[in-house]
Amino acid sequence: xxxxxxxxxxxxxxxxxxxxxxxxxxxxxxxxxxxxxxxxxxxxxxxxxxxxxxxxxxxxxxxxxxxxxxxxxxxxxxxxxxxxxxxxxxxxxxxxxxxxxxxxxxxxxxxxx
Amino acid sequence: xxxxxxxxxxxxxxxxxxxxxxxxxxxxxxxxxxxxxxxxxxxxxxxxxxxxxxxxxxxxxxxxxxxxxxxxxxxxxxxxxxxxxxxxxxxxxxxxxxxxxxxxxxxxxxxxxx
Numbered sequence: 001x002x003x004x005x006x007x008x009x010x011x012x013x014x015x016x017x018x019x020x021x022x023x024x025x026x027x028x029x030x031x032x033x034x035x036x037x038x039x040x041x042x043x044x045x046x047x048x049x050x051x052x053x054x055x056x057x058x059x060x061x062x063x064x065x066x067x068x069x070x071x072x073x074x075x076x077x078x079x080x081x082x083x084x085x086x087x088x089x090x091x092x093x094x095x096x097x098x099x100x101x102x103x104x105x106x107x108x109x110x111x112x113x
Numbered sequence: 114x115x116x117x118x119x120x121x122x123x124x125x126x127x128x129x130x131x132x133x134x135x136x137x138x139x140x141x142x143x144x145x146x147x148x149x150x151x152x153x154x155x156x157x158x159x160x161x162x163x164x165x166x167x168x169x170x171x172x173x174x175x176x177x178x179x180x181x182x183x184x185x186x187x188x189x190x191x192x193x194x195x196x197x198x199x200x201x202x203x204x205x206x207x208x209x210x211x212x213x214x215x216x217x218x219x220x221x222x223x224x225x226x227x
Contacts, residue, residue, distance in 0.1 A: 004155075036218075041220075041223075042220055042221075043117075043204060043218035043219050043220045043221050044156070044204065044206075044216075044218040045218075046216075090155050090156070092155075100146070100158040100161055100169055101146075101156075101158070101216065102158075103155030103156050103157070104155050105153075105154055105155050106153075106154070106155050
């Protein structure tokens with residue numbers, strides 16, 4: 001079974017500052033890793049995913065994440081945030097079969113002017 | 114490409130009443146999921162279908178929740194009778210079934226049980 005820990009429930013940051021949202025996972029098997037974003041009253045939108053290959057993954061809206069197998073981490077980063085990035089961000093993991101996504105509890109990113 | 118359609122968007126019911134949610138996945142997507150997202154928590158899988166067969170329903174409270182996916186397309190999730198703790202957003206998602214290619218989520222149904 002897999003599990004995900006998002007250490008920060010809320011991250012406040014000023015506009016144009018860099019941000020890192022932390023995600024650690026636990027699994028006894030090989031995994032796929034995902035970051036989703038959820039805007040108020042909307043469903044989940046895929047930001048990026050790691051399946052294999054390069055450990056640095058680039059996604060939409062200028063976000064990127066780095067898979068670190070030794071530290072079992074998949075932190076999300078953006079060099080310069082915008083007000084419109086204010087949302088809830090979920091890290092998720094699945095096994096490499098037809099398996100369910102297991103989500104973390106989410107990190108609320110609050111971008112202020 | 115049309116997305117995953119869910120209805121209704123919002124529903125308010127009294128405890129002990131029944132309620133049903135509907136999901137229409139993306140055309141051709143063999144795998145369909147129902148997730149429950151309680152306020153302040155991440156989504157939790159309730160049930161996973163592959164075509165019209167159940168793959169995983171280990172976290173579905175079967176004494177009150179039921180789901181079906183007739184003909185391997187649309188799906189319905191039902192709660193009967195509802196409890197206060199069932200207040201949540203119910204998200205439907207679908208995927209081609211290819212491993213690791215992620216899901217497409219619907220906008221969800223927000224259920225409030227009073």
